[in-house]
Amino acid sequence: MTIETTGAHGAGGVLLSLTDIGKTYVEPVLGGVRLQLRPGQVLALTGENGAGKSTLSKIICGLEQASTGAMLLDGQAYLPASRGDAEKLGIRMVMQELNLLPTLSVAENLYLNQLPQRFGWIDRARLERDARAQMAKVGLDDIDPWTLVGQLGIGHQQMIEIARNLIGDCRLLVLDEPTAMLTHREVELLFAQIERLKAAGVAIIYISHRLEELKRVADRIAVLRDGELVCDDSIAHYSSADLVRLMVGRAADADIDLSGRNIGAPLLRLDGLGRKGAVQPATLEVKAGQIVGIAGLIGSGRTELLRLIFGADRADQGQLFIGDGTAPARIDSPSDAVAAGIAMITEDRKGQGLLLQQSIAANTSLARLDGVSSRGWLDDAAETALGQRYIEQLGIRSRHPGQTVAELSGGNQQKVVIARWLYRDCAVMLFDEPTRGIDIGAKFDIYNLLAELARQGKGLLIVSSDLRELMLICDRIAVMSAGRIVDTFERGAWSQDSLLAAAFSGYLQTHGGTSGADNAVAA
Numbered sequence: 001m002t003i004e005t006t007g008a009h010g011a012g013g014v015l016l017s018l019t020d021i022g023k024t025y026v027e028p029v030l031g032g033v034r035l036q037l038r039p040g041q042v043l044a045l046t047g048e049n050g051a052g053k054s055t056l057s058k059i060i061c062g063l064e065q066a067s068t069g070a071m072l073l074d075g076q077a078y079l080p081a082s083r084g085d086a087e088k089l090g091i092r093m094v095m096q097e098l099n100l101l102p103t104l105s106v107a108e109n110l111y112l113n114q115l116p117q118r119f120g121w122i123d124r125a126r127l128e129r130d131a132r133a134q135m136a137k138v139g140l141d142d143i144d145p146w147t148l149v150g151q152l153g154i155g156h157q158q159m160i161e162i163a164r165n166l167i168g169d170c171r172l173l174v175l176d177e178p179t180a181m182l183t184h185r186e187v188e189l190l191f192a193q194i195e196r197l198k199a200a201g202v203a204i205i206y207i208s209h210r211l212e213e214l215k216r217v218a219d220r221i222a223v224l225r226d227g228e229l230v231c232d233d234s235i236a237h238y239s240s241a242d243l244v245r246l247m248v249g250r251a252a253d254a255d256i257d258l259s260g261r262n263i264g265a266p267l268l269r270l271d272g273l274g275r276k277g278a279v280q281p282a283t284l285e286v287k288a289g290q291i292v293g294i295a296g297l298i299g300s301g302r303t304e305l306l307r308l309i310f311g312a313d314r315a316d317q318g319q320l321f322i323g324d325g326t327a328p329a330r331i332d333s334p335s336d337a338v339a340a341g342i343a344m345i346t347e348d349r350k351g352q353g354l355l356l357q358q359s360i361a362a363n364t365s366l367a368r369l370d371g372v373s374s375r376g377w378l379d380d381a382a383e384t385a386l387g388q389r390y391i392e393q394l395g396i397r398s399r400h401p402g403q404t405v406a407e408l409s410g411g412n413q414q415k416v417v418i419a420r421w422l423y424r425d426c427a428v429m430l431f432d433e434p435t436r437g438i439d440i441g442a443k444f445d446i447y448n449l450l451a452e453l454a455r456q457g458k459g460l461l462i463v464s465s466d467l468r469e470l471m472l473i474c475d476r477i478a479v480m481s482a483g484r485i486v487d488t489f490e491r492g493a494w495s496q497d498s499l500l501a502a503a504f505s506g507y508l509q510t511h512g513g514t515s516g517a518d519n520a521v522a523a
């Protein structure tokens with residue numbers, strides 16, 4: 001990669017300067033943003049879901065045009081009309097939502113705009129060589145460059161999106177929630193790349209809801225609230241508590257109320273349920289009113305276990321029992337699972353079947369149309385009222401229940417996914433990373449909702465990479481490592497250290513057994 005670091009815009013100069021940037025769709029969502037970025041600087045950009053972070057990034061990277069204000073790059077007017085325009089000037093963006101072409105190979109996705117040619121033919125040998133070199137930078141050495149992107153897990157897809165943006169000239173890189181779907185190892189690889197870019201004088205805007213990451217990578221912090229910049233300062237001036245207050249405008253709650261629950265009869269029992277190469281036989285029970293967590297590193301088989309329970313993958317060992325049934329249940333597909341009263345809220349919004357062009361209300365009622373219909377006709381008023389109810393309950397930032405989901409911010413789309421399944425009203429609810437991409441304040445709204453579901457007698461099984469989250473809300477935590485449940489802890493008997501030790505334990509043995517992999521090539 002070639003990077004310009006010399007000349008008038010050396011370490012002391014200003015690379016990018018924004019003046020009074022504003023954006024209005026139907027209503028204003030961004031206003032009066034002034035910001036300056038210097039080469040080699042890492043700016044953490046944060047704020048609540050819907051505060052305007054992605055919109056500002058898209059304006060800088062040419063994907064959206066500002067309604068007001070001006071931008072200067074190296075002191076020259078900068079008005080990118082498209083992403084391509086911005087990329088020509090070395091301004092690049094890793095988007096929050098994946099943006100790859102699933103039917104093309106990894107190599108083709110990496111070099112989509114610049115496929116190497118030889119006598120007018122695509123030079124496949126060179127393409128493969130170049131792709132391998134780029135993939136090695138982000139630790140994807142073990143993936144064949146000709147694999148179709150659609151066959152990869154979302155974590156790997158995210159890494160490819162990152163690798164693609166490390167190709168060619170780069171002077172400013174915007175990373176919009178790059179780590180939401182990454183494993184610990186991949187996060188480290190990303191941070192190493194950020195250090196390298198920084199040393200080469202590349203400016204970086206880093207968007208994340210994860211405090212510890214912001215403090216680790218950034219020099220400066222900028223906070224958006226309701227589309228306005230309320231802070232632009234050196235990050236060293238702020239404690240974690242200060243940062244939370246800045247991000248959500250108040251101190252975050254420290255606790256949730258789990259009282260008032262009756263732990264009842266078992267709703268779901270696994271007896272040695274497993275699938276060769278993915279999940280070792282797992283035994284587990286979830287009772288009415290109980291919240292059970294599954295901890296483990298990404299890739300430890302947690303998602304695979306949920307998929308077995310939900311019938312998304314076929315179990316080839318063991319049995320599953322529902323309610324107090326003594327005969328094993330047959331669940332061969334997700335629709336069997338739903339019919340048996342099991343819901344699954346996955347981590348993948350797009351895969352979840354969110355209908356982006358439909359309204360919040362329509363997306364919510366989809367799970368249970370009979371709830372908003374009478375004599376077979378859809379009752380618009382009932383559907384709207386339903387949408388409104390969840391907008392209030394989950395704090396979905398939107399104009400009205402009829403607003404299309406495509407117009408919502410990433411975190412608010414995630415809330416719509418959750419609303420749909422809450423409305424579905426299943427006895428057992430499986431959650432995979434329920435608060436991914438959700439801001440710190442809204443996380444507590446979701447925790448309180450989970451507590452309320454448990455009070456209503458539902459059984460919850462929650463996969464999360466955030467140990468503090470699990471320790472806050474669970475009665476019991478099962479830890480998976482290398483495809484196996486290695487330990488189970490009751491509330492009061494766990495510590496962060498004991499959970500972590502268990503999570504790593506399966507990888508410390510010398511034999512190279514197969515592990516389940518959340519990010520592995522899909523079956």
Ligand SMILES: Nc1ncnc2c1ncn2[C@@H]1O[C@H](COP(=O)(O)OP(=O)(O)OP(=O)(O)O)[C@@H](O)[C@H]1O
Nearest residue numbers: 025029049050051052053054055407408409410411
């Ligand atoms: N195409 C659009 N039409 C109308 N409103 C939009 C459109 N795109 C975004 N918005 C609105 O702009 C506001 C800011 O959204 P943005 O995606 O920038 O938020 P964000 O800070 O990135 O949030 P998150 O943390 O959830 O990703 C939101 O209220 C959103 O609904």
Ligand SMILES: [Mg+2]
Nearest residue numbers: 054096409410
């Ligand atoms: Mg966003």
